Amino acid sequence: EVQLVETGGGLVQPGRSLKLSCVASGFTFNNYWMSWTRQAPGKGLEWVASITNSGGSTYYPDSVKGRFTISRDNAQNTLYLQMNSLRSEDTATYYCTRGGLASYGDDWGQGVMVTVSS
């Protein structure tokens, strides 16, 4: 059974940093692209970042480019999201997402809440 468990969320002041982790199990981690997707309270879904299975390439929308960094440790089956220069509009639940052979999000974690507020 695929499991994706996110940790690292919490309350952080604007301009500060936070690092999320996602521990994966139940599948061969280094075979799959991984992504982060977020959902602001009461709002829809937004793609945040993606990384290839080797970690050699990463992709971001303009809303987080230059502030967020996605990375992975295939030996530890762990995905990361380093978030710098946080803004109030980054407040959201962040989901770790496993890609499929031809799809974006075959599996999703339970999500971790990040609140950016002074």
Add this chain to the structure above:
Amino acid sequence: DVVLTQTPVAQPVTLGDQASISCRSSQSLVHSNGNTYLEWYLQKPGQSPQLLIYKVSNRFSGVPDRFIGSGSGSDFTLKISRVEPEDLGVYYCFQATHDPYTFGAGTKLELK
């Protein structure tokens, strides 16, 4: 950026009825490789999203055959025949053809 417009915003249904959700894209979702990366997700209340359909019409593993995805180019539809209680929630279309990837705003399937 590609804008995905979902209609209706809310779809009241009676259990056992058919429901239909439209997703229109601001540009064609046909990739240069010939594939169309249009997906549908369902987010049940209090849960994480789950994949239903990928590449327009392919049901993900374990998804009942009452979920049918169709369409082409920039016009797509998700039909749910014989709505059951576990089908209630918010449906999102999503495109991964163009960078940045984008989601529709969602359609809430609710009981009448």
